[in-house]
Structure formats: structure tokens, C-alpha cells
Amino acid sequence: MIKRSEEMASVDRLQAIPLYHQIFVQLREEITSGSRAYGSRMPTEEELSESFGVSRITARRALAELADNHLVARKRRVGTHVIYQSPARPIQGSIDQAIESLISFGRNTQVxxxxxxxxxxxxxxxxxLDLAIGTPVLRVTRVRWLDDAPLSYMVSHVPDVxxxxxxxxxxxxxxxLSLLEQGGARIGAASQTISASLADAQLSNLLDVDIGSPILRVSRTVMDVDKRPIQHVLAHFRPDRYQIKLDLQSAYS
Amino acid sequence: MIKRSEEMASVDRLQAIPLYHQIFVQLREEITSGSRAYGSRMPTEEELSESFGVSRITARRALAELADNHLVARKRRVGTHVIYQSPARPIQGSIDQAIESLISFGRNTQVxxxxxxxxxxxxxxxxxLDLAIGTPVLRVTRVRWLDDAPLSYMVSHVPDVxxxxxxxxxxxxxxxLSLLEQGGARIGAASQTISASLADAQLSNLLDVDIGSPILRVSRTVMDVDKRPIQHVLAHFRPDRYQIKLDLQSAYS
Known part of the structure; x- marks a missing residue:
């Protein structure tokens, strides 16, 4: 039996926070992090109620709260679309050098x-990953260690095929990424969103930090040369042990 | 009279935390964030005691704690050097597009x-900024706003000349950056370190978030075409309102 991927879309019925607000918070994160792009269609009330296992009324209230916060616009017949635009344009980087850096990071740490x-x-x-709901995906969770202390917790998804x-x-x-390349995938591009969050009980335990410690959070989708998504990773770093460095230079230099 | 730049190197004598440990924490941050690079020389006990206004013994204990944490190595006659190496190599990006993005971010927000x-x-x-201690620098602190809510708090330093x-x-x-360019500076490169931290009382107030909220933190040094540093910015972003996007593509595409 195929289990459902729990951490990505779920509500906690034991929390004091209303279900519609839990869904709102999760969708807001997906919108402001760029996982749901400007202009893209939001799920319908029906789709939301199915994927979160909640009533249509709850789904409707979550979408209404997104609209109240100017993140989506709801139009009769047309549906709901993302209207949030990030104030900064993405920085462009070289994929080849970045992939090399990711692979060397993997080789220089223990997993x-x-x-x-x-x-x-x-x-x-x-x-x-541009897949239909329910498509089988491999889900791997890993902790990377350096010098006998944890550095990052990663949740990766790869299409099962x-x-x-x-x-x-x-x-x-x-x-x-090396295994994907060995399997015949040709890496062509990646998009990353870098943010910050706080350690919850699970991260506190996995990364050996106090609950409420700062966490550097990276959401990354890797695409092949035909722009098909081949891997999605949500990585949580301890900022006292790891930071992202970005060197910007003129293209001619 | 020239005031001292307080937030960058200071100890708080009213805190319960020992002075040497406050200095240790600040220097550790500078090392792991890459502001003090691998192999670079650390200040001597004398320089530290002068710049923090503490005794030589306190300065010595701060350096000893860094050595105990494998961040620096102390050698007689040679001095103290950084031995911490970040496990990941920097990502390379295009400066022209990044500067354009920074300037457009400035134009799309209120300050x-x-x-x-x-x-x-x-x-x-x-x-x-590669300056001698005491050199006059312009220090500017700004809050950027978008849609009537604060987005970021920035502390910028520019050589007075x-x-x-x-x-x-x-x-x-x-x-x-536009003003620097109008003043004749030719921007050539920049290095950024991206990390996460928590809102203290000051940030809580400036960014309208609770104390202890997550903060996305960027330290950036901009250099001219002759590799002379012309601006240093420490930026603190609200991650619920701003994330860093990084698009990685093949150099040929």
C-alpha cells in the first residue's frame, strides 16, 4: 500500500488553530515562497477539501483568507489565481557550478x-514535480552531519519512474543528484527559494537544537535539460553551522 | 565628533553572559558567515581588547574559546588564523542582473x-570594507516597506570618501547603489552570505514581528571593478514577506 506523504499537506485536528487557518498558512507559504507562481491557478474548493480531507466550507474559508490578504483573486467562472508578486526578481546563477557544489557538499558530509x-x-x-495527485514518488528524508554534529535535514521527492x-x-x-545522473537524467536547471523558519519539535530533535531556534530553509526543484522536474528537496539548515554563499561577478570577468 | 558604530562590535556589560563569551559569539558569527575567511588573520589580543573596550585577559579568553571550537588556530609568533571552512562552495551568479534586481527592489518598495x-x-x-579602524564611514539604517507593512531592516556602511x-x-x-553609481563608482562584484536568525527587541519593533520570530539575514559586500569594497550591507528580512529566489541555468542556455 502506498502511504500518503504527510508533512507536505496536512492539518492537525488537535491544534487550537482553526483548520481553515492552518490551510491558509500552508498555502500562503507556498505562494510567498514561489512554489505557487504569480498568475498560476489555485486549487478549487473541491480539490482543496479533497487533498486536505476537510469540508468545502473550511476550504472556502481558507481561500477567502488568502483573498483578504491580497495573495489570490477569486473570479466567478475563471477560478482563483495567485496575484502575489515577489518584490525582487530571482538571481541568476550557473547550474553546472551549483550542481558541482551540491555534490561536493554531499561528499564532504556524512548522511x-x-x-x-x-x-x-x-x-x-x-x-x-508537475505530477497528478496520487502518482507514486520516492520520498527520502536524510540528516547530513559534519564533524559529529548535524547540519541539515532534507526531505526529497523523486518521481518513482x-x-x-x-x-x-x-x-x-x-x-x-549523482545517482539521478547515473540513472540517465541530464540535469539542466534548478530553481531555489531561500527562507527562514523556526525549529519545531521534530527539527529540534533531528538537528540537536532548541525548539524555536532559527532554521535556514531552502526549497529546490531540479529540472532536466528538457525542463522536466526530476527532484524536489526541502532542506533545513542549522544557520550556526551552514550559510549559503553567493558570489556575484560580471559575466565577462 | 565622530560616533562609534555601535551595533557591529560591542559588548553589553549589563547582560548575565560573560564578556569573553559575548565576544566569542560575535567572532564565531563573523567566521561561520564568511566575513572572516578561511586562512585570514584574526585580531590580536591587543587589537580585540581595544576594539571591544575590554581587558587583555577577556580578549584572550574569547580567542581561546574560538580555538576550543576548532574555528581558529593559535600559533606562537604567527598569530591566530581562521581554520573554519564552510562545507559548501559559493554559488556563482551574474552581478549585472543581481544589481538590477537590487535596484528594482529598491524602486518597488518604500524606504x-x-x-x-x-x-x-x-x-x-x-x-x-578593507579600512583601518577609525576611518570615517557613512552609516545608514533603513526599513523597507511594501503595501504598508515593513519588509526589511538594513544597516549599510559606505567609505566616507x-x-x-x-x-x-x-x-x-x-x-x-544607484547613488554610488551616479557618484562615479563602477560596480564589479559582490559577495553575499545568507543565513537565518531570530528577531530581537529592536528588530521586533522595526519589522512589526514578535520577538523570537525567524529572520532571513543577508550580509553583502559590493566591490568596484578594481575589487575595492564600496558598500557593506547587513539586511534582515521578514521571511513571511520576502524570500530569496535563485534560478540556476546552464551557461549555454
Whole structure:
């Protein structure tokens, strides 16, 4: 049986926070982080109520709260679309050098694999990987270590059709991108969104930090040379142990 | 009289945390954020005690704690050097497009200028701008607003010799980089370190968030075409309102 990917789209019925607001918070994050782009169509009330397992009324209130916050516009017959535009344009970087850097990061750190399982994809992984809801995806969670202390916690999703050669054993010694390349994928581009959040109980435990510690958060989608998404990673870094460096130079230099 | 730039290198004698540990925490941040590069020379005990206004013994204990944490190595006659190496190599990006993006960010947001004053430079601004301690620098603090809510708080330092045409009034309507360019500077490169931290009382107040909220933190040094540093900015963003986007593509595409 295929399990559902739980951490990506779920509500917690035991929390004091209303369900519609939990959905609002999650969708707001997807919009402001760029996972849901300006102009893109939002799920309908029906789709939302199905994917979160809530009533249509709850789904409607979540969409209404997004509209009240000027993140989406709702139009009869046309549906709901994202109207939030990030004030800054993306920075352009070189994929080849970045992939090399990611792979070398993998080789210079130790990895502990936590989960390794095929699950039914749901939002926002379905959006990131351009898959239908329920498509089988390989979900891997890993903690990277350096000098005997944890550095990052990563939740990765790869379409099951590309995950053929990927095994738990192979991932212990080889970075995931190298395995994808060995499996025949040709990496062409990637888009990253860098943000900050706080450690919850799970991250506190995995990264050995206090609850409420700052976390550097990176959402990355890697595409092949034909622009098909082949991997989505949500990475959480301890900022006291890892920062992102960005060197900007003139194209001619 | 030239005031000292307070927030960059200071200890708080009213805090319960020992002075040497406050200095340690600040220097550790400068090392792991890359402001103090691998292999670079650390200040001597004498220099530290002068720039923080503490005793030699306190300065020595701060350096010893850095050594205990494998961040620096202390060698007789040779001095203290940074031995911390970030596990990831920097990502390379295009400066022209990034500067355009920064300037457009400035034009698409509103700015409120808080401080605008000439101060005597001290570490780590002296290191970032390659200036002697005490050199006059223009220090500007600003909050950027979008849609009637604050987005970022920035502390900028520019060598006083380049700040000639910069006025409080000009900065209200024109991004600082545009003013530097209008003053004759030719922007050639920039290095950025992206990290995460928590809002303290000051940031909570300036950015209208709770104390302890996550903050996306960017330290950026801009250099001219001759690799001379012309501006250092420490920017603090509200991650619910701003994220950094990074698009990676093949150089040939």
C-alpha cells in the first residue's frame, strides 16, 4: 500500500488553530515562497477539501483568507489565481557550478537516511514535480552531519519512474543528484527559494537544537535539460553551522 | 565628533553572559558567515581588547574559546588564523542582473531612513570594507516597506570618501547603489552570505514581528571593478514577506 506523504499537506485536528487557518498558512507559504507562481491557478474548493480531507466550507474559508490578504483573486467562472508578486526578481546563477557544489557538499558530509519509501504524491510536491495527485514518488528524508554534529535535514521527492536505481545503500555513499545522473537524467536547471523558519519539535530533535531556534530553509526543484522536474528537496539548515554563499561577478570577468 | 558604530562590535556589560563569551559569539558569527575567511588573520589580543573596550585577559579568553571550537588556530609568533571552512562552495551568479534586481527592489518598495551619520569604522565593517579602524564611514539604517507593512531592516556602511553625494533626501527616492553609481563608482562584484536568525527587541519593533520570530539575514559586500569594497550591507528580512529566489541555468542556455 502506498502511504500518503504527510508533512507536505496536512492539518492537525488537535491544534487550537482553526483548520481553515492552518490551510491558509500552508498555502500562503507556498505562494510567498514561489512554489505557487504569480498568475498560476489555485486549487478549487473541491480539490482543496479533497487533498486536505476537510469540508468545502473550511476550504472556502481558507481561500477567502488568502483573498483578504491580497495573495489570490477569486473570479466567478475563471477560478482563483495567485496575484502575489515577489518584490525582487530571482538571481541568476550557473547550474553546472551549483550542481558541482551540491555534490561536493554531499561528499564532504556524512548522511543518515531516516525514511526511504514510495508514497502517493500530493500538493505541493505534485505542483513542484508537475505530477497528478496520487502518482507514486520516492520520498527520502536524510540528516547530513559534519564533524559529529548535524547540519541539515532534507526531505526529497523523486518521481518513482526515475528512482529505479536508487537504493538506501547507494544513498549512504553517493549524493542523490549523482545517482539521478547515473540513472540517465541530464540535469539542466534548478530553481531555489531561500527562507527562514523556526525549529519545531521534530527539527529540534533531528538537528540537536532548541525548539524555536532559527532554521535556514531552502526549497529546490531540479529540472532536466528538457525542463522536466526530476527532484524536489526541502532542506533545513542549522544557520550556526551552514550559510549559503553567493558570489556575484560580471559575466565577462 | 565622530560616533562609534555601535551595533557591529560591542559588548553589553549589563547582560548575565560573560564578556569573553559575548565576544566569542560575535567572532564565531563573523567566521561561520564568511566575513572572516578561511586562512585570514584574526585580531590580536591587543587589537580585540581595544576594539571591544575590554581587558587583555577577556580578549584572550574569547580567542581561546574560538580555538576550543576548532574555528581558529593559535600559533606562537604567527598569530591566530581562521581554520573554519564552510562545507559548501559559493554559488556563482551574474552581478549585472543581481544589481538590477537590487535596484528594482529598491524602486518597488518604500524606504524609511532611521540613522544617517558618519561614524568611526570598527570590526567587522573595517574587514568587509578593507579600512583601518577609525576611518570615517557613512552609516545608514533603513526599513523597507511594501503595501504598508515593513519588509526589511538594513544597516549599510559606505567609505566616507565615496559618500559625498549621498544625502538623506536622495536616499528617500533613489536606491543607494544607484547613488554610488551616479557618484562615479563602477560596480564589479559582490559577495553575499545568507543565513537565518531570530528577531530581537529592536528588530521586533522595526519589522512589526514578535520577538523570537525567524529572520532571513543577508550580509553583502559590493566591490568596484578594481575589487575595492564600496558598500557593506547587513539586511534582515521578514521571511513571511520576502524570500530569496535563485534560478540556476546552464551557461549555454
Amino acid at each position: 543518515k537516511i531516516h525514511d526511504f519509501e514510495t508514497v502517493a504524491a500530493r500538493a505541493p510536491v505534485t505542483d513542484a 526515475l528512482a529505479g536505481a536508487m537504493t538506501r545503500a547507494a544513498l549512504k555513499s553517493t549524493p542523490m | 524609511k531612513i532611521h540613522d544617517f551619520e558618519t561614524v568611526a569604522a570598527r570590526a567587522p565593517v573595517t574587514d568587509a 565615496l559618500a559625498g553625494a549621498m544625502t538623506r533626501a536622495a536616499l528617500k527616492s533613489t536606491p543607494m
